[in-house]
Ligand SMILES: Nc1ncnc2c1ncn2[C@@H]1O[C@H](COP(=O)(O)OP(=O)(O)OP(=O)(O)O)[C@@H](O)[C@H]1O
């Protein structure tokens with residue numbers, strides 16, 4: 604079995620934090636092997652997971668086009684990039700991390716995106732879980748990483764405006780060439796479950812997977828540049844993530 608879990612949401616809502624905590628949960632519960640994909644060009648997933656931010660796939664593609672590297676004879680472009688991607692994989696004890704990277708120029712990636720999608724599809728099949736941390740827009744998700752997603756979590760803050768924006772993201776995602784089996788809302792940094800919030804969620808028709816409380820310790824860890832996996836077990840946010848994972852990830 605191999606399942607793909609994606610995270611989307613407007614800027615700063617907590618996609619990277621929640622994705623990292625879900626990865627920690629998967630590692631702790633031995634749901635391995637796990638592939639973490641950083642699909643946000645400005646992302647901090649590596650740091651949030653306590654890893655070094657290495658080169659991404661886009662850099663490999665750029666180097667290849669700039670240096671007009673010639674393919675070793677008998678090696679197709681697809682096979683060539685497949686090997687390069689294997690070398691890029693940042694392998695740790697619990698999971699492997701792959702960064703999509705930041706494009707430096709306005710180059711055309713259409714061809715390469717198609718090649719990448721094929722490679723990524725094969726790659727993700729060799730993992731039990733793939734967790735994709737997306738940028739606020741969903742372009743990379745549709746173009747490079749996956750054609751199908753088992754569970755997409757849309758992260759929102761607790762404000763009515765935030766929840767309406769999560770609804771729009773959900774509609775936008777439906778227009779992409781990507782099959783998503785289930786989509787859920789997660790309200791993050793929740794301080795107080797107001798009547799307005801409950802009403803807005805009901806109006807949005809989004810299925811709520813859970814709320815994650817505002818947790819001083821998460822903020823402290825990120826301010827100190829420490830990985831969020833250091834969050835203590837008694838942290839209320841960690842408990843909330845545990846419940847979400849048990850209900851919506853375990854067994855998909
Ligand atoms: N439940 C929480 N309690 C306290 N702080 C939180 C919580 N969730 C996230 N944060 C903090 O909020 C900030 C933004 O979180 P994060 O980087 O995960 O958001 P993001 O959606 O990935 O942002 P971007 O759109 O820039 O990628 C970080 O400093 C993080 O530590």
Ligand SMILES: [Mg+2]
Pocket residue numbers: 618619620643646647736
């Ligand atoms: Mg992020």
